[in-house]
Amino acid sequence: MKPDACEFRRAVCEVVAAIPAGMVATYGQVACLAGWPSHARMVGRVLSCVGAGEGIPCHRVVGASGRTAPCWPGQAAALRAEGVAFRANGHVDMKRCQWDASALLPL
Secondary structure, eight states: OOHHHHHHHHHHHHHTTTTTOBBBBHHHHHHHHHHHTTTTHHHHHHHHHHOGOOOGGGEEEOOOTTOOOOOOTTTHHHHHHHHTTTTTSBBHHHHHHHHHGGGGGGO
């Protein structure tokens, strides 16, 4: 089923806004929490269009391996400023910094 673009964007932004400082979520995790588990790539597209003035912490969303967006050099610096730990390979330490959003999941 194809998501309604406005509803999908709203759901994605709502989930991303809930990610606490110092933590990260994956694109797939955001897609699941937004109610569209097979739409991780669309999460990336939505976030690439979010304006800086919207106050959505897009920098807190990374790839499943902890990789930051290659076309966004400031993402890693923004995460480091919040205390996010990185591994030697430059990826976020997902074991330490991945957001546990289980409280947001429906029972």
